[in-house]
Amino acid sequence: MPAKLQRLWRDSVLGRHVLVALVGLLVVLLLLETVNDFRAIQLSSMAYLGIAAGGLTILTGLNGQISLGHGALMAIGAYTAALMLPDRDASTPLPLVVLVSVLVTLAVGTAVGAAAARLHGPYLAGATLALAVAVPGIALYFGETLGGEQGLRVSMPDVPVWALDAEYLLTGTEMTRSGWVALMAWTTLAVTYVLLANLSRGRVGRRWRAVRDGEVSAELAGIRLGRSRVSAFMVSAAAAGAAGAMLAFTVRLAAPSGFTLTLSLTLLTAVVLGGLGSLGGALVGAALLTFLPPFVTSVGSDAGLSDLRAAELAPLVYGLVMIAVILLAPAGIAGSFRAWRIRRQARVAVAPAPVAASATGTTGTPDSPTRSTVPTSSKGTPT
Amino acid sequence: MSATSSPAAPSPGAASATGPVLELRDVTVTFGGVTALSGVGLAVRPHQVLGVIGPNGAGKTTLFNVACGFVTPDTGTIVRESRELGRLHAHQLAGLGMARTLQGLGLFDRMSVLDNVVVGADRHASVGFLGSLLALPRAAREERELRERARAVLEELGIAAYADRYPPSLPYPVRKRVALARALAAEPTLLLLDEPASGLSADEMDELGDLVRSLTDRMSVMLVEHHMDLVMRVCDEITVLDFGRVIAHGTPAEVRDDPAVLAAYLGEVVGDEDAPGALPATPEGGR
Numbered sequence: 001m002p003a004k005l006q007r008l009w010r011d012s013v014l015g016r017h018v019l020v021a022l023v024g025l026l027v028v029l030l031l032l033e034t035v036n037d038f039r040a041i042q043l044s045s046m047a048y049l050g051i052a053a054g055g056l057t058i059l060t061g062l063n064g065q066i067s068l069g070h071g072a073l074m075a076i077g078a079y080t081a082a083l084m085l086p087d088r089d090a091s092t093p094l095p096l097v098v099l100v101s102v103l104v105t106l107a108v109g110t111a112v113g114a115a116a117a118r119l120h121g122p123y124l125a126g127a128t129l130a131l132a133v134a135v136p137g138i139a140l141y142f143g144e145t146l147g148g149e150q151g152l153r154v155s156m157p158d159v160p161v162w163a164l165d166a167e168y169l170l171t172g173t174e175m176t177r178s179g180w181v182a183l184m185a186w187t188t189l190a191v192t193y194v195l196l197a198n199l200s201r202g203r204v205g206r207r208w209r210a211v212r213d214g215e216v217s218a219e220l221a222g223i224r225l226g227r228s229r230v231s232a233f234m235v236s237a238a239a240a241g242a243a244g245a246m247l248a249f250t251v252r253l254a255a256p257s258g259f260t261l262t263l264s265l266t267l268l269t270a271v272v273l274g275g276l277g278s279l280g281g282a283l284v285g286a287a288l289l290t291f292l293p294p295f296v297t298s299v300g301s302d303a304g305l306s307d308l309r310a311a312e313l314a315p316l317v318y319g320l321v322m323i324a325v326i327l328l329a330p331a332g333i334a335g336s337f338r339a340w341r342i343r344r345q346a347r348v349a350v351a352p353a354p355v356a357a358s359a360t361g362t363t364g365t366p367d368s369p370t371r372s373t374v375p376t377s378s379k380g381t382p383t
Numbered sequence: 384m385s386a387t388s389s390p391a392a393p394s395p396g397a398a399s400a401t402g403p404v405l406e407l408r409d410v411t412v413t414f415g416g417v418t419a420l421s422g423v424g425l426a427v428r429p430h431q432v433l434g435v436i437g438p439n440g441a442g443k444t445t446l447f448n449v450a451c452g453f454v455t456p457d458t459g460t461i462v463r464e465s466r467e468l469g470r471l472h473a474h475q476l477a478g479l480g481m482a483r484t485l486q487g488l489g490l491f492d493r494m495s496v497l498d499n500v501v502v503g504a505d506r507h508a509s510v511g512f513l514g515s516l517l518a519l520p521r522a523a524r525e526e527r528e529l530r531e532r533a534r535a536v537l538e539e540l541g542i543a544a545y546a547d548r549y550p551p552s553l554p555y556p557v558r559k560r561v562a563l564a565r566a567l568a569a570e571p572t573l574l575l576l577d578e579p580a581s582g583l584s585a586d587e588m589d590e591l592g593d594l595v596r597s598l599t600d601r602m603s604v605m606l607v608e609h610h611m612d613l614v615m616r617v618c619d620e621i622t623v624l625d626f627g628r629v630i631a632h633g634t635p636a637e638v639r640d641d642p643a644v645l646a647a648y649l650g651e652v653v654g655d656e657d658a659p660g661a662l663p664a665t666p667e668g669g670r
Contacts, residue, residue: 011527014518195516202515202522203508203529206494210502213491220451220485221569222477222506231512342549 017197021190028186032179033171040178041250042290047185048074048246050286051192053270054279055239058196060268061277062205063232064212065116069128070240071263072135075254076108077101077244079139082152082254094157094249098188101245102238109237110230117229132264136256151255154248156181185246192239193279199235200279208232273325275332284333292318402465403428404573404603405450405481410459412445412627419445420456420627427573432595432604434614436638437624438647443607444486446624447577450605451476451483463573477506482566483575488558490550496561497546500533503565507532536564540594556587567598574598576606580613592617615639623647 009016032040052074059065080101084092112131116124139146146152159180167175199205210218211228219225248254270289274281293314300310329336403426412420420442427433435443448454450461452471461468463479476483482503491499508529514522537543540560550558559582566574576595580588588610595604595617608614614621615635623631623638625647631638638644 011523013523013526017518198518199515202518202526203505203510204512204515206498206502207505209494209498210491213493214489216473216485217489217491217565218502219473220476220483220489221502221565222474223502224474 013201014194014198017194017201021194025186025190029183032182033173037176037178040176040182042294044178044182044185044246044250046286046290047182047189048243048250049267049270049289050283051185051189051246052240052243052267053274053282053286054189054193054196055236055243056267057271057274057277057279057282058200058205058208058239059232059236060271061275062200062212063208063229065229065232066121066125066268067116067128067233067236068125068261068264068268069112069131069135070236070267071259071261071265072132073105073109073112073237073240074244074247074263075135075139075256075259077105077241078248078254078259079146079152079244080104080241081245081248082154083145085154085156085248087153087155091157094184098242098245101248102241105241105244106234106238109240110234113230113233113237116233117226128264129261132261136259139256147255149256151253151258154252154254156249156252181249185250188242188246192242193283196235196239197279200277204231269322271332273322273332275334275336275338278332278334278338281332281334288318288321292321403462404464405605406462407446407450408460408462410446410449410456410461412442412449412454412456418627420449423459423624423627423629425622425629425632427603427605428620429603430599431619432599432606432617434618434621435605435607435624436609436611436614436621437630440626441624441647442627443624444577445627447483447575447605447607451481451575477569477571480569480572481575482569482571482573484562484566484577484579486577486581488550488562490558490561490565492549492551495547495549496542496553497530497533497537499550499561500536500564500568501529503568504529504532504536504570506569533564533568536568539567540564555582556584559583563594570601572602574602574604576604576608578607578609580608580610588613 028043032043035043052070056067056070059067078101081097084097084100112128116127119127139151140148143149156177159175159177163180163183164175167173207218207223207228208231210221210223211225215225218228247258251258266289270285271282272285273288274283274285296314296317297310300313301307305313325332331339405427406425408424410420410423411418423442423446425433425435425446435446437443445454449456449459452473452475455470461471463481468479491502494502508525510519510522510525513519534543534546537546540563542557542560542564545553545557545561550561553561559579563576563579566576579595580591583591592613595606598604606614606618618635620633621631621635621638622629623641623644625643630643630647631641633641
């Protein structure tokens with residue numbers, strides 16, 4: 001029976017991903033029970049950063065494209081959501097708002113991705129940087145409809161009665177609006193991650209990786225490079241759109257100051273910290289981004305620093321963590337963990353490998369056992 | 384004998400039993416003012432191994448690149464199984480049942496050996512974006528099939544033990560086999576091998592020769608190679624290039640005794656009456 005379960009676990013990709021997502025969601029749900037409003041808002045922030053970072057880690061980690069414009073893509077999602085939830089009229093169903101936000105961002109992402117597919121490295125970074133700089137400007141230019149510097153306020157509907165009832169029935173407490181938003185954000189994150197994980201583990205993800213690692217070889221295998229790159233950009237743009245909508249729900253405001261270049265850079269650092277190409281790593285990065293600065297600030301105040309000095313401590317520590325990770329674990333947190341596992345597995349596999357190979361091989365093995373003990377190179381960051 | 388699946392597939396050039404699976408006619412390529420190939424013609428016949436040899440700079444690699452769409456010739460036509468191909472793009476190659484290996488191997492370094500080979504088998508996959516996104520049962524089944532197919536090729540080449548390893552951690556001969564496995568996983572009807580023996584020891588080269596011979600019941604092979612003994616051993620026919628022209632063509636024995644070939648390899652100046660006579664793709668080059 002355990003063997004059968006094991007096989008089921010290995011074979012059913014979708015089931016595995018959904019199960020992990022459900023367990024994760026349950027943990028968040030329990031956590032939300034115990035925390036106050038402030039923490040709930042923090043958890044929402046972590047969720048929308050995590051969604052955007054998840055999309056970006058797929059783009060950068062699996063397809064090798066860098067984007068400095070994901071903050072701008074989030075802005076497009078957030079503004080779309082804000083336009084659909086104007087003041088005093090909160091009748092549009094939220095799932096529809098999210099869907100439209102994703103679609104609008106997807107449309108913009110497709111256009112950007114089509115241009116990006118022709119660019120490499122620093123040129124791609126430059127082009128997406130232009131997006132990050134230009135989009136907040138658009139909000140200022142169309143001040144009439146987009147609210148200019150002040151931005152657009154988002155009016156959130158009340159927590160639906162069924163959710164209130166369910167909460168009361170299960171725990172005997174009232175569900176706050178922040179808790180409700182956090183729950184929505186984490187549900188969106190769970191759905192997004194399941195879909196991204198499916199892609200990553202399936203044919204599409206493998207083709208993305210092939211394009212990343214070897215253009216010529218990928219083409220020879222019948223993969224069209226341009227299409228593959230555009231599709232990766234579209235997927236990550238869609239995730240950024242969903243993240244933007246969740247940001248609008250959480251902050252209840254879509255304003256240019258929320259989508260500066262810093263946001264784009266922050267997302268990229270989260271992805272690098274966590275480990276390129278790893279969804280778990282993206283979530284770790286988002287958690288660091290959300291919780292490390294307030295934590296450091298409070299430690300600073302406890303140590304007797306003035307509030308101003310304590311606040312200055314946060315970016316310093318964040319920078320130090322970044323430098324430490326890049327020096328000590330260039331593959332990121334999740335990447336290092338995986339590399340360690342592979343190294344261990346290689347050590348185990350090395351001794352019996354040549355024997356097994358010559359036993360099974362019809363043409364014999366050419367390699368000498370001594371040469372196959374070359375250890376896994378540490379710069380190979382398998383995904 | 385081969386563990387590879389789908390026994391129906393290996394019937395290259397089913398329609399034309401005797402016609403060539405690939406033919407290059409009168410191909411000329413110039414880079415700037417330099418003529419890399421001039422009026423070259425050759426034909427790969429079903430279930431045969433065609434070798435392309437020649438001294439350094441003779442145009443072997445350019446010829447190979449023309450055959451697989453990396454280089455567009457100035458003039459000349461490429462005919463695949465009696466169908467003339469227009470402008471050929473590299474990504475169309477797999478769909479035409481052609482696979483090639485690269486001199487630099489071009490392995491996907493951050494993908495496992497198994498995944499490398501699965502990419503080679505990708506042309507047999509049909510699941511689209513949505514199927515992948517939702518991990519539909521059909522997609523999962525296809526993934527399993529592709530992986531089994533890739534595993535079978537790894538078994539056949541005796542490198543199944545390395546399936547979960549990553550290429551940078553493997554010795555060169557194994558990596559070469561991975562590259563070959565990736566090409567074979569596509570189950571091509573025509574395999575193009577670019578310098579398959581470079582960097583191999585004598586023993587390994589013998590094994591490679593046996594392997595290439597064993598492939599001919601499933602596909603035709605065209606190979607570019609420096610190592611004469613390997614070429615002489617595995618090829619049914621050999622085309623010899625020098626300075627972008629075909630100077631000889633024939634069986635290994637014929638080519639070996641051809642004075643034009645000897646001259647080209649030993650660097651002697653060929654007599655004036657020799658060179659023009661050997662110009663186009665005359666079946667019996669040289670004289």
